Amino acid sequence: MKKIDCIIRPEVLEEVKRELNKHNIHGMTVSQVFGCGLQKGKKEIYRGNELEISLLPKVKIEIVTDDEYVEEIVDCIVSVARTGNIGDGKIFIFEALDVIRIRTGERGKRAI
Template structure:
């Protein structure tokens, strides 16, 4: 099993969720996060005063999937979330040793 963790632009969330739903992905965790990378924030003006905003709002999506599904899920997220501009986000893939469904006690892939 693998954990796919992706950080995307907030405006891309619905498109990514719809695309993952079409792939048959049933479970995910979505969090609102703040971060910075190459984009290094942005400058805005408030009441005539320049303000540097270093941390920008992002969305983090976490999925636990079978090893065989990773490539098509990652390819789909890239296709849908890419705008071609700095700040599109990142995808991280981790090994998952085990999973347990609390309600039934199922373990491994049957728990996801």
């Protein structure tokens, strides 16, 4: 099993969810986060003063899946979230040692 953490622009979240749903991928956790990378923030004018905003709003999607679906999920996310500009986001893939469904006690693939 793998855990996929994906950091994307907030404006593409709904489209990413639609694309994942088309491929019968429904289980996910979504969080609003702030971060910076190569984009290094942005400058804005507020009441005549220039402010540098170093942490930008992003969305984090977490999905735990069977190994065989990892590339399909990554392809879905990239196909929608890629604009070609700095700040499109990142995808991290980790080993998930086990999953336990609290309600039933099921473990592993059956718990996903």
